[in-house]
Amino acid sequence: MELQLALDLVDIPQAKELVKEVEPYIDIVEIGTPVVINEGLRAVKEIKEAFPHLKVLADLKIMDAGGYEVMKASEAGADIITVLGVSDDSTIQGAVAEARKQNKKIMVDMINVKNIEERAKQVDTFGVDYICVHSGYDHQAAGKNSFEELSAIKRVVKNAKTAIAGGIKLETLPEVIQANPDLVIVGGGITGHADKPFAAAEMQKLVRQGS
Numbered sequence: 001m002e003l004q005l006a007l008d009l010v011d012i013p014q015a016k017e018l019v020k021e022v023e024p025y026i027d028i029v030e031i032g033t034p035v036v037i038n039e040g041l042r043a044v045k046e047i048k049e050a051f052p053h054l055k056v057l058a059d060l061k062i063m064d065a066g067g068y069e070v071m072k073a074s075e076a077g078a079d080i081i082t083v084l085g086v087s088d089d090s091t092i093q094g095a096v097a098e099a100r101k102q103n104k105k106i107m108v109d110m111i112n113v114k115n116i117e118e119r120a121k122q123v124d125t126f127g128v129d130y131i132c133v134h135s136g137y138d139h140q141a142a143g144k145n146s147f148e149e150l151s152a153i154k155r156v157v158k159n160a161k162t163a164i165a166g167g168i169k170l171e172t173l174p175e176v177i178q179a180n181p182d183l184v185i186v187g188g189g190i191t192g193h194a195d196k197p198f199a200a201a202e203m204q205k206l207v208r209q210g211s
């Protein structure tokens, strides 16, 4: 089981500072959608250059032109790129084909997918690398989480790794780990903690025990 730090509400210098603080405890650093919107793919490039030993995920949440977007994120140095599960099959398949050419990985974000089990089963046949259940900020504000969705996709996904994101905190991590995802994605649970290295180190401990 691996731990991914999601950076959403920062600029590039703040992102670098944050990664420096928790670097020994994380496996993947995510350049979140708001950061890409504000700073462009330059944020991916600068973080990959500053931390070449970490895997960098570009959270582009691709909805169209899968191949092209994956090509651009790959050129910027992303190791993993996200595509939305609600997008057309051809978009996901195009993203996977380009990722194979570039030796990169695709994560499908299942945010807002209605029939999650059925879609996870389909998407799993496209050769994607990760399938991620995700309660976005708007869902979190409505008190939702994706813990049950994780168990649902675990029942049907045979090839891809499974991941979970959305509002995970140190206190809720043990419940998440029980459902045995391959990857746990945490943003505010680390970046909003009073002691970020402590939170990340504790989370790493739990995640490693869960492996």
Ligand SMILES: O=C(CO)[C@H](O)[C@H](O)COP(=O)(O)O
Pocket: 006, 007, 008, 030, 032, 033, 059, 135, 136, 137, 165, 166, 167, 168, 185, 186, 187, 188, 189
């Ligand atoms: O993709 C995102 C929002 O769309 C976030 O990166 C993801 O939800 C993780 O952040 P947090 O743990 O703060 O919810």
